[in-house]
Amino acid sequence: MLASIARPVEAQSDPALRIDAGLATIQQPAIGTVRGRETADAALLAAFWRRPLDRATLLASGNLTYARDSLAAVQAVAALSVPWRREPNLRTDIGGAGATFSLRSAGTGGNANAFVRQHLVRDADGGWVGGAVGRTRRDGVPSATTSADIGLWRRWRFLYGSASVAYQHSSDWLLLYTAGELDVRAETEYDLVDLQFTLQARGGPHDLTLAWTRRRVFADGPVSVPALQGSGTYQLTDRVALLASVGRQLADPMRGLPQADLAMAAVRVSLGPQPLPIMPRAVVAEATVRDAPTGEVVPPGEPVARLLEIRVEASDTARVTVAGSLSNWDPIPLRWDDGVWIARVPITAGTHRIGIRVGNGPWRAPRNLARVRDGFGGESGLLVVP
Amino acid sequence: MRALHAPRWRILGPALVALLLGQPLVVPALQGQASSVALAIPDAKTRLVVEREIARAVSRGLPSAPLVAKAMEGVTKLAPPDRIRAAVAAQAQRLEQARGLLGPTPTEAELVSGAEALAAGIPSAMLKQVRAAWPTQSVVMPLDVLTELVARGVPPKQALERVVTLMRRGATPVQIAGLGAAVQADVAAGLAPDAALEVRARGVMSLLPSPAAAAALAPSGRRP
Known part of the structure; x- marks a missing residue:
C-alpha cells in the first residue's frame, strides 16, 4: 500500500x-x-x-x-x-x-x-x-x-x-x-x-x-x-x-x-512507448568544442579542423549515445575510456542541436549547453560554433 | 561538353512551365530530396505523414533540409507519428514566418537560424530588428547567439540590445560568436546569465571602433 x-x-x-x-x-x-x-x-x-x-x-x-x-x-x-x-x-x-x-x-x-x-x-x-x-x-x-x-x-x-x-x-x-x-x-x-x-x-x-x-x-x-x-x-x-x-x-x-x-x-x-529510464539522475554530460590536433583524422577518413568532445559520467554497464543535427540525428555510440564515456565527432561552424541518451533513458541536453525545447516534449542542447 | 552547350530551350522550358504553374524552380528537386531522406524513417505511417508535410512545405518554397532534420530527430527520439508531424509542421511554420521577417531574400541558413530563434521564444519583432541592423550581411551568427543567450536565461530584450549594439558598432560574426561562448563559460562558472552578458558585451565593445567610425566602416557588400 x-x-x-x-x-x-x-x-x-x-x-x-x-x-x-x-x-x-x-x-x-x-x-x-x-x-x-x-x-x-x-x-x-x-x-x-x-x-x-x-x-x-x-x-x-x-x-x-x-x-x-x-x-x-x-x-x-x-x-x-x-x-x-x-x-x-x-x-x-x-x-x-x-x-x-x-x-x-x-x-x-x-x-x-x-x-x-x-x-x-x-x-x-x-x-x-x-x-x-x-x-x-x-x-x-x-x-x-x-x-x-x-x-x-x-x-x-x-x-x-x-x-x-x-x-x-x-x-x-x-x-x-x-x-x-x-x-x-x-x-x-x-x-x-x-x-x-x-x-x-x-x-x-x-x-x-x-x-x-x-x-x-x-x-x-x-x-x-x-x-x-x-x-x-x-x-x-x-x-x-x-x-x-x-x-x-x-x-x-x-x-x-x-x-x-x-x-x-x-x-x-x-507498458508505455518509452521503457523506464535506468539511471537518469546519474548522468553528467558535457559537450566541448576543441581544435583538432594537426593531422587528426576521424572516420570516415577526412581531416577535420574541429571536434566536438562529449564526455558522460555514467555506469559502465549502461550504453551511451549522442545524436544531433551534426549526425542528422543518427545515434553515435560513445566508448568507455578510463571511467568516462567519450566521443569525438567532427563539427562544423553553425548552430547544432545535441542530445545525449544513457541506457533507455530520455534524451537530455549536455549540462553545459543552453537547453531548448525539442518539439517532442523533451529538450536538446544548443551549441553555436563560430 | 554537349551537356554544357545544351539548346537553350531545354533549360528555359522547365523554367517557363514552372513560371506558368506559379511554382519555384527548386520545388521538384527538393521534393525528391525530401522523399529520399524521409524514406529512412522505418515506420510506414510516420514516413507517409512526414513526407506529406515536407512536400507541402516545399511547395511553399521552404527548404526541406531543416524539416527532414526535425523529422529525423523525432524518429531518433521515438516520438509518436502525430508528434513528429506536428513538430515538422511547426518548424515549417516558423521557417515561413522567418522568411517574412528576414526578407526580402534571406538565405536558407538565415531561415533556419530565424526559425530556431522563434522556437526559443524570441519575439518576431526582434528578428526584424536584427535584420535592420545588418540589412546586407548574413545575420546567421547574431541570430544564433541571440537564441543561445535567451535559451540560457538572458531576458530577450537585454540580449537583443547587446547583440544589435555590437552589430551596429561593426563587430564581426566571430566577435559576436565569442560573446556567446564567453557568456556560456561565465554561466557555467556560476555567474547569472544577464550579468555575464553585461560584462562580456562591454569587453567586446571596448575592442570595437567608435560608433562614428563603425558607420564609416560599415560593409556595403551583399551577404553570402
Whole structure:
C-alpha cells in the first residue's frame, strides 16, 4: 500500500505507463485499550501514468491494497507539472489525491488532499518547497491537516542524497493514537515535524534507497519516533523490474494512512512507448568544442579542423549515445575510456542541436549547453560554433 | 561538353512551365530530396505523414533540409507519428514566418537560424530588428547567439540590445560568436546569465571602433 504510492513529481519528458503488482506483509498497531500489533498479508496493485504535453506534464497514479477484512485501501493521485517558460530549471507541481480505506487499525473512511510544490531542478542539485491541505473522515469523524515541506537534494556521481523537513498540523488524532505515537485524549490537535534524510545509489540496472526519518510529535508533550526504510529496484529488462521494500512507514495524516511496518516485493512492468529510464539522475554530460590536433583524422577518413568532445559520467554497464543535427540525428555510440564515456565527432561552424541518451533513458541536453525545447516534449542542447 | 552547350530551350522550358504553374524552380528537386531522406524513417505511417508535410512545405518554397532534420530527430527520439508531424509542421511554420521577417531574400541558413530563434521564444519583432541592423550581411551568427543567450536565461530584450549594439558598432560574426561562448563559460562558472552578458558585451565593445567610425566602416557588400 503504503510503499507503492507513486510519487507525483516524476516530471520527465517521456510518456510512461507502468504497473506494479506484488505481495506484502504489513504489521500495524491493533486498535484497543491494550496496544498490540497485528500482521496481515496483502496484495498490491499500482499503476503510474505520465503524458507530456507541449508546456506541461500530466501525471496520474493509483493503487489498491487488499488484505481481506483487516485492510483495504484505494488511492488515486493526479498532478500537473509545469516548467517555467523563462527559467527551465523551475517547475511547479500542482495536484490532488483521494483515498478510501477500511482499516481494522484505523477505521473506515476517506481522504482528499491538494498540494502545490515548487521545484528548482539543476543538473547536480536542486530543492523544493511545498504545501498541502487535506481532509479526512474516519468512522464518521471529520479532521483536517495542513502541511509544509522544504528540501534539498544533491547528486555525487552515482549517489543521490536529499534532506528535508516537513511540518504537519492535524486534528486526525485517531491515526496517531493507534500508531502509538500519541498518547492523548480524544479530539486533540497535534503538530508533527519530520526530519528526513535519503540516500540513493543508482548504477546500471540497480537502484538502492535508504530513508531515515526522525519524527517529533508535539501534543501534550514532545514524543520522538524514528523510522528507517530501505528499498531497491533491479531492472531485469527494458520493461520489467523487480522491486522490494522493507521498513517502517510513519503515519501520514495528510493522506489518512496509518503507521505500518512492512516488507514488500513486486514486479514492475512498463507498458508505455518509452521503457523506464535506468539511471537518469546519474548522468553528467558535457559537450566541448576543441581544435583538432594537426593531422587528426576521424572516420570516415577526412581531416577535420574541429571536434566536438562529449564526455558522460555514467555506469559502465549502461550504453551511451549522442545524436544531433551534426549526425542528422543518427545515434553515435560513445566508448568507455578510463571511467568516462567519450566521443569525438567532427563539427562544423553553425548552430547544432545535441542530445545525449544513457541506457533507455530520455534524451537530455549536455549540462553545459543552453537547453531548448525539442518539439517532442523533451529538450536538446544548443551549441553555436563560430 | 554537349551537356554544357545544351539548346537553350531545354533549360528555359522547365523554367517557363514552372513560371506558368506559379511554382519555384527548386520545388521538384527538393521534393525528391525530401522523399529520399524521409524514406529512412522505418515506420510506414510516420514516413507517409512526414513526407506529406515536407512536400507541402516545399511547395511553399521552404527548404526541406531543416524539416527532414526535425523529422529525423523525432524518429531518433521515438516520438509518436502525430508528434513528429506536428513538430515538422511547426518548424515549417516558423521557417515561413522567418522568411517574412528576414526578407526580402534571406538565405536558407538565415531561415533556419530565424526559425530556431522563434522556437526559443524570441519575439518576431526582434528578428526584424536584427535584420535592420545588418540589412546586407548574413545575420546567421547574431541570430544564433541571440537564441543561445535567451535559451540560457538572458531576458530577450537585454540580449537583443547587446547583440544589435555590437552589430551596429561593426563587430564581426566571430566577435559576436565569442560573446556567446564567453557568456556560456561565465554561466557555467556560476555567474547569472544577464550579468555575464553585461560584462562580456562591454569587453567586446571596448575592442570595437567608435560608433562614428563603425558607420564609416560599415560593409556595403551583399551577404553570402
